[in-house]
Amino acid sequence: MENLIQLTSQFGWSPNLNTLSIILPLGISFYTFQTLGYTIDVFRKKIPAATSLVQYLAFVSFFPQLVAGPIERAQAMLPQFSRRRYFDFEKASDGSRQILWGFFKKIVIADRLAIAVNPVFEDPTLYSGPHLMMASVFFAFQIYCDFSAYSDIAIGTARLFNIQLSKNFSYPYFSQSINEFWRRWHISLSFWFRDYIYIPLGGSRKGPTRRRFNLLVTFLISGLWHGAAWRFVAWGVFSGLAVGVSTTQSKLIAMGVEYTPKQSTHHRNQVIETKSSDPVTVGGEAFLPHPATLLRIYSTFAIICVAWILFRANSLEDAWFIYRQIARDLINAEAYRDLIQLMNVDHYQRKTACILLAFVCWEWIFRRDPYPFQLKRVSALPRWTLYTLLIWGGLYLMARTGTGEFVYFEF
């Protein structure tokens, strides 16, 4: 909203925020994606035009995902509204579990991390390199737990009505390359950009140089969608370049003895052409990851954190300062000692780090499931005990941390 006001003021029109709230209601950017996708698909004759206004409006304004996605496709959603629906006990139970998991991630992890992250990004000049590094890692998990929590709640709520929404996050931080990350992070948006921007631009059909250019343009638009600020532009450019480099690198790796390709043929228009080289299970099949796998996961995560600094910093100058400070203190033992001392003193940060570590382990153990709280192989008594612990644990922490708005509500 603020971005629009800024933009229109360049043309001499400064609209009132209240007026804009009426003209541009809640979730406008998300349902714009859906309606655009529908219009283009109908124009391309990929799907027939909807014949029922009610079904079309239900598709556009389906309440669980209206505000922050997942961005649904008409070809997946419209048939679900047109068929006769019935109540499905299994889906509703599973949906309820997913809602509970979403609330837990938001209240216990994301909101807790926000308290540790916000002051650091408000004034990064007060913090040492290791502290800024820790805040960047915390932010990476804050935005993940916050946004994926919303998706979990939306998907779970839709399942209560026997409507299947698309998966939006699939353990992105266990990705072994930037390409894989973007296939696992905000999947519905990544694939929307792939189908409606990257492919029409030519995708990978016009050679490697043009492919890299197309990737860059796609990510640049994605960055601008997040906000009319230079840091988002820089974030988009950085992500586009990272995917471009990662594509080349993955191709080289695939030629060696790395993981077995899942399929031998490549879709000619994939944003990330090395999809076939993804392991079947994120992070590999083994319970304990191979050191090389771990190294790949770690390096991917580190690059993603570098990008998140651009995303979260208040300005490009702040982001630049954070990079410089981290680089300067990289081998400064004193700075690390200070951070350890602070962690010894600050129980909140220490507990937050422990909760985060437990969360990462939990996700790793259950990474084969669509979401890590499905508990398929767990009997009723421990399951209900776990739900109870989650609910009361959430209430306990909520009284201390309060609840913040979902990060993606502003986009």
Place this chain on the structure above:
Amino acid sequence: MNSKSHPLQKFILRLLAFLALQALVACVLFRFTSTQNSNHYLAVMEDKIDRLESLTGERLVILGGSNTVFGMHSDVIEAATHYSVVNLGLHVSLGLEFPMRCYLPHARAGDIVVLCPEYHVMMDESQQIGDPIVTNQLTEQWPSAKKYLPRETPESLKQFLDHDGLLLAHQWVSRSIKMIRGRDRQSDKLYRRSSFNEYGDLVGHYKIKSGELTAFGGIPTPEEALLEQTASIINRFANQCKEKGVEVYFSFPPFAESAFEDSQSAISLTETYLREKCKIVYLNRPTDNIYSAHCFHDSVYHLNGPTGLTQSTRLAKSIMVHR
């Protein structure tokens, strides 16, 4: 009944069973953890107010957080000033205004009030307002505290769920954790109503060996708006006291040397700001009340018995200087 309605029926029954389980958990937590304890640390507030009401002569009332509870020998001050002393201090997390609100309805012409708030309560927004969990505990242990607290009773179910309900849940769970861990340490034996004397000073720690001080990370430089808020609360209180014929003195709290080093600029800024904005009598400077770590009992504000005596003697002298 249509056969397709069975799964929904099954789902609703399971949901009701689950909700019943949660209600049962809430009842169990409430039954075993939420009982009024007449010997609770916070329950001593009732005794303090009783003393304040019962004294007929000239009174000297000390207001602050737990620094006044630990570091005050009211009998020494009483002997030196010939005023009947009431130590109304209790807990920093009750907020800056709470002790003021407790005193004002009982204020009498001729009283002297010594304000001695912790630095945190002057420089940290959440501490300034008070911790709702602690205030909630206070009202549980001493229901009359409600009339001294600014919080309103919830007007709607939503407000209850958003605020008070959450606090209750937090309290139940945190007490359950303590019970499971069997936490009945020395410190819990000290933080009891029976550890106070008739003036409202904590005396239980005189016989206990001082432990390690609670870790302290230094006070960050406060924003001006926060100091403005602190000054406005103090000025409002001072004006109300003046109208009732009560004199207000200000004393900076005792503080550990190690913690002072990391907080010096914040404290200095606060002192300058208060002296400029609040025209009341200042009994001392922050640097006058800095003691080395071994003079404290368990935190950077909690003086041990002997140092508390020194501090009280000095405080009494400075009060007499301004009489």
